[in-house]
Amino acid sequence: MRRVLITGCSSGIGLDAAxxxxxxxxxxxxxxxxxxxxxxxxxxxxxxxxxxxxxxxSVAACARDALAGGPVDALVNNAAFALPGAVEDMPRDALRAIMEVNLLGTHDLTIRLIPHFRDRGAGRIVTISSVLGLVGIPWRGPYVATKFALEGLTDVLRLEMHGTGIHVTLIEPGPITSRIRENAIPHFERWVNWQASPRADQYRATLLKRLYEPSGKDRFELPPCAVSDRILTALTARNPAPRYYVTAPTRISGVARRVQPTRALDWFARRN
Incomplete structure (x- = not known):
């Protein structure tokens, strides 16, 4: 029986994938x-x-304990959190906090398992990115920064793992039913002094309502099982794709980033 380590399984994508x-x-x-x-x-x-x-x-102990329980065939990097707010209102420590989890901790765990995969001559690394790893939108700067960085790091890792038997795949969901909005509130309240921001009126009119007064599902929102299906494909396909898009907005964004000028993408991001 194949064995997989999955991070961030308390709810949403991680729990459904598990x-x-x-x-x-x-x-x-x-x-x-x-x-x-x-x-x-x-x-x-x-x-x-x-x-x-x-x-x-904690990362070192997790990797050690996972390997002590037997061979690990695959790693699914899913754990992450969001920190909404305007970029100009983000203190340095706020960016450090989100980078530690979404990027640095994920990288640390990954490289601790790669020697094990090398010794076995096989392994799968599946990293959950986001549509916000393809295009940026207002009020999501820190999360976008982590996902852009994660995309680049994972792309290079995939190139470097060629010929080792280790397959590296990105999965890029768009709107998926999860608790990411609710889980973002404590981080927002800790780091963002929105009342002192020159954008205070914009916060009241947009972000605060979205955070504290959700209006229901996004029209393109899919359940977490849509991502779980792609994770299973990435883990079992003989030659998995470098990327799997999930939801219509992600597929559209993937194409738009390649063919649309930056001004057109900016116009679209401001409207959404």
Missing amino acids: RHLRDSGWRVVATWRKPQDIAARQAEGMECLSLDLSCPD
């Missing part, structure tokens, strides 16, 4: 930060490990 892969015959090693989540998933028959990507010691 259940989907388990039901597809994989041994799932799922990670969480909260002990109560671990107990709930153990009851579902998953192996569970604690992981805080912002803490190097």
Whole structure:
């Protein structure tokens, strides 16, 4: 039975992927930060490990414990959080905090498993990016920065792993049903002093309503299983694609970035 390590399994894409892969015959090693989540998933028959990507010691322990439990065939890098707000209102430490999780911790865990994959002559690394790794939109600067960086780092890793038996794939979801908005609120409240911002009126008219008064699903929103299906494909295809787009906005953005001038993309981003 193949064994996969998945990060960020408390809800949304990570939780659905863990259940989907388990039901597809994989041994799932799922990670969480909260002990109560671990107990709930153990009851579902998953192996569970604690992981805080912002803490190097936690990343090292997670990799060590995952490998101590047996061979690992694949890694799914899913854990991430969002930090909404205007770029000009983001203190340096805010960017450092989101980079530690979305980029640096993810990279740290990945390179700790690569020697194991090399020794076995095979391995799959699947990293969950975003439509915001393709195009930027207002109020999402820190998250966009992490996903753009993650895309570049993963592209180079894929090139460097050629011929090793290690396949590296990006999955780029658009709007997916999850708790990312609710989970972003504590980070926003910690780091963004919006009341002192020259954009305070814009915050009131746009971002605060979106954060605290959700209007329902996005018209293009898909359930997490749409991403889980792509993860399974990336893990099982003989020659997985470098990228898999999920949702119409991601496919449109992928094409638009290649063929549209920057001014046209800017106009579209401002309207959305």
